[in-house]
Amino acid sequence: MPPRRFTRFAAFDWSGRAIARPPGITLAECSTGDAAPILIAPDRGWSRPAALDWLLAQAEAKTDLLVGIDFSPALPHADEGAYFPDWSETPSDARGLWALVDQLCAAEPHLSASTFTNHTETARHFRHRAGGMTSVGDRFEGSMGRLRVVERRCRALKLGNAVSCFNLIGASQVGKSSLTGMRLLHALAGRVPIWPFDAVPAHGPLIVEIYTTIAARAAGLTGSRTKLRDGPTLDTALPNLDTKPHTTLARYDDHATDALLSAAWLRHVSQDATLWTPAGLDQALAATEGWTFGIP
Template sequence: MGPGEQGATAGVRRPPLSRFTHFAAIDWSGAVGARQKGIAVAICRIGADAPTLLVPDGGWSRLKVLEWLQHAMPADTLVGLDLGPSLPFADRGAFFPGWAESPADARGLWALIERICTDDPHLSASSFVDHAEAARHFRRHGGRKGEFFDGRGRLRVTEEAQRLQGLNPYSNLNLVGASQVGKSSLTGMRVLHRLQDTLPIWPFDESATGSLIVEIYTSIAAIAAGRPRGRSKMRTIAELNAALAAIGSATVAGDGAIDDHSSDAILTASWLRTAADRAALWHPAQLTAALARTEGWTFGVS
């Protein structure tokens, strides 16, 4: 951070409140392949109706989500993407210290990943993961750990703030394990690169009207709905409906089992509807103009 930036929010882009008519949540996936079972999309309107789970023919792919965001999503939608839109920067003054091509901001990072992965199918990011310079900063499968990857991996400022809220964030530089979010984040950055001229992305963009993308952490919605920390996943309709009711939403029909990707998307869409007008969530104390250009911020982290 530069002089005078600590705790300063001047220059950080904030949308006006009470402008959204729809609220969507997308549980993302970094898996290889044309279709990803881990992607789920849910949307709701202003009011208290239960969110609708959207299931296209053939299931979701990353390209299908991109097309929905660009062409089919309702106007004035606040949409949350469950992925990291950037990598750690503030702790070392760079995304990739020592690499001459290390970008100066998040948009440069998205462009770098897109350029290196331009031939990777299905908006995957395998070429970036295996890039000789980038790989020096990642923990990869097969016990491959770059020389610049320390401990559990570097965290963004917003992820450090998540820890203070009792959450358990993983470094976006960690690409190993069931709970890792690194691959999802890298593939998501390819989507953000393609969306940047179509939809504003908070807090990187100014945003006065229309739809807006924010980063979400679905555990925040689950905890707000009374789910125990460490047990945020809901795998039955009964569990999901209890959480929906706790935040003032109508419940969904049916009973029995539900996959946690779908339940995460449904609950988080409803939570976004309740949280969008909370001014404090758009004014986190640690979000500076510098972080808004480089690391971004998770909506719901104070």
């Protein structure tokens, strides 16, 4: 049996850009039923602090909300037994990692996290750009970088090409958004539970990590078509998630469609018990690496 039922479903497409209001941050929401999700946006667009305030408001209201956020909540740990092997100050679990990211980036506004990779020890593990040049740390592994257990499983099941958070270069990199996401999770300070680091509460909101490609593929999109930017294609995908056509948007981009599809997908699969008890997820991973909801 799934752990509980929810009445509302939301999805954040996320961004790691070090500006006040990254245009990539997009939120879509829907309720039970089959109506299409709608976009929710402040007049000036989303900031990361505004997203934090929105989540805290859901906690205050005890909203029965399942919200997916498209970033990795932790770095790889299981492969080496540490986030940063051979460093005496490496955190022992995800909450310690969130605190470390927040501590090293405390001077940055907007919950940005650009300076995290400048630390003497952490920089050794990342591939990033510095001064217009590519910098590859001596502890960066292989051509791709280290992967979490769930990222390797995602690739093995051909659900998507999950990439390493230690790579900060290229259009597909997710490290920057994930590091800013860790600052968000630290700021929540347990006021909104995060699966699987926290137990699923009987009431109120719950956050899960999502990978928007999984939602797109569940909606029937394949290959490079998992990113769509027009209304007609969106309306061919939504029925596969038992969702009616959407209300026409003023502007289409893949951030908006990712959020809309992901919110509909969360509603569609939230009662699938297999997704709440994935193979390979144990207590150690639940404390250190977490898991992407939707990967069985």
